Amino acid sequence: MADYDYDLFVIGAGSGGTRASRVAAAHGAKVAVAEEYRVGGACVIRGCVPKKLLIYGAHFAEDLKDAKRFGWQVPDQCDFDWKTLRDNVLEEVDRINGAYTQTLETHGVEIIHQRATVTGPNSVRLADGTEKTAARILIAVGAHPAVPDCPGAEHGITSNEAFHLDALPKRILIAGAGYIANEFAGIFHQLGSHVTIMNRTQDILRGYDLSIRDRLLQISMMKGLEFKFDANFERLDKGEDGCLTVHMSNHEPVTVDMVMFATGRVPNTEGLGLEEAGVTLEKGAVVVDDQNRSSVESIFAVGDVTNRVQLTPVAIREGQAFADTFYGDKPTTVDYTNIPAAVFSHPPMAGVGMTESEAKQKLGSIRVYSSDFRPMKNVLAGRNERALYKMVCDGETGRIVGLHMIGPDVPEILQAAAIAVKAGLTKAQFDDTVALHPTMAEELVLMK
Known part of the structure; x- marks a missing residue:
């Protein structure tokens, strides 16, 4: 076997790259990861984590108004200081960035704080001109926001x-x-x-x-x-x-x-040297097989750069599967069916499985159950905002093929319910479960 600097060289220390690096190193591989910005990637640094914290902060606007109906003496005009929220969120981002960095270092992963570009099937060049070689290269550079091409x-x-x-x-x-x-x-x-x-x-x-x-x-x-x-x-x-x-x-x-x-978001492949190394791209995304392997046998990719499912938990699973397959003697592929997803809007929405229209096209015979209600908190708060839960079932077997919700806390509720959908449970089995009253989640077992 050729003599390389590393068993694995990872480009990008986001969710997928970090997981793959850590697990591969734990399996005994010599691993380096190059990151030109900050360890943690889009989700931790400039995506889902800081955004969710801003969402929590923003939600107090409604909560403070609603509190009056629950007896709290809240002034009509509450002062809000954006910089306090912003700075506290960024401080938390710094903490998580440090935790990710420490985790990699604890597992013996070498972190290189430079941009790396691919120069061949087994070689990369760092920003300072240094050349590194590796038996395998993993591309985990994520994606960036698209900007429209228009004047101004x-x-x-x-x-x-x-x-x-x-x-x-x-x-x-x-x-x-x-x-x-x-x-x-x-x-x-x-x-x-x-x-x-x-x-x-x-x-x-x-x-x-x-x-x-x-x-x-x-x-x-x-x-x-x-x-x-x-x-x-x-x-x-x-x-x-x-x-x-x-x-x-x-x-x-x-x-x-x-x-x-x-x-939308665009894979970060421009200027990375992939095409020159023989890697096939499609609309900027790295084309990979079910083992995350590109068209070049020694180059792999996980996460948003592949533009399969742009979700952090999916990138993590892909990174885990890659490391287990090639360094842990545990061949693993990711199952992309019934992936739950949420939109942390106001109010939030969440869903798993097929939508009603998708189920009609794929199954033909379906049954749809729903519950359209005002959450108890909204009733007392005088907030005329209704939640909607919707269950899509196979018309022949009663198996739940889709579950879709909008209302307070539905992402938290859906995570547990998604397990039932993934397991192939039926509407009858939901009906057999006693409702937990009074909750919003009880509507899942009371749908008509």
Whole structure:
């Protein structure tokens, strides 16, 4: 066997790369990981973790109003300091970054704080010009926010910059209608900004069940969020006062203080040397097989850079499967069926399995059960906001093939319920389970 510097060289220390590095090292491999920014990747540094903390902070806007109905003497106008929340969130990010770094070091993984590019099937070059060799190379560089190609786009921000703002905008336009757009729309709205969501189609949150996303749209509009559908960017003009005027198709121009692009994410493969090394890319994503192997036998990829399922827990599983397969003598593949997903909007939504339309196309005969209700807390708070739970079942067997929800805490509820869907349980088995009263989750066993 050839003499290499490392058994495994990982490029990218995000969720997938960190897991693969740690587990491979635990199995006895000599591992190095190169990271040009910070250990932890998009999720920890500029994604789901800090965003969820902002969502918690934003939710106090409604909680403080609701508290009055529960007897708490809360002033009509509560002061909010953005910089306090921002700085505390960034401090927590620093802590987790340190924890990730310590975990790698404890397992004997060498961390190289430089950009690395691929120069061949078994070689990489660091930013300082140093060449390293490895028996296997794992690409785990993730993805970055897409920015539309239109005049003035340089005046906008992405989710990366949203965590570092000096002040909250009074008016913000968010381009896109996926989970990032809707989550930040909720954050900015709750913290006092006027929010306009602009989308090139009529649909928000494609891929989620139609009834659930329609409910979110209704609630969002009721709260005062504006939507501009069938709108494409024409140009952004920056005025002398710093305000941005957005010119778009099918609508009058909109003037705001800030524009945020949430129009998808692009794999970070540009300039990485992959194509030159013979790795096949498709729309910028590394094409891999079920063992995470690229078209080059010694080069592998996991996580968002493969553009299979852009979710942190999926990247972690892919990293684990890769390390167990090639260093732990435990061949493992990831099962991509029935992956639960959530949108931490206001209110949040979550789903697992097939939507109603998908089930109709694939199964033909289906039965749909639902519960449309006002959560007890909302009733006493005087908040006219309804939750919706929906269960999609195989019409022949009663097996639950999809579960979709919107309402308070539904991501927490769905995680447990997703186990039942993954296990292939039936509506009858849910019905046989005694309700835990009074809870919102009891609606899962009471659906009609």
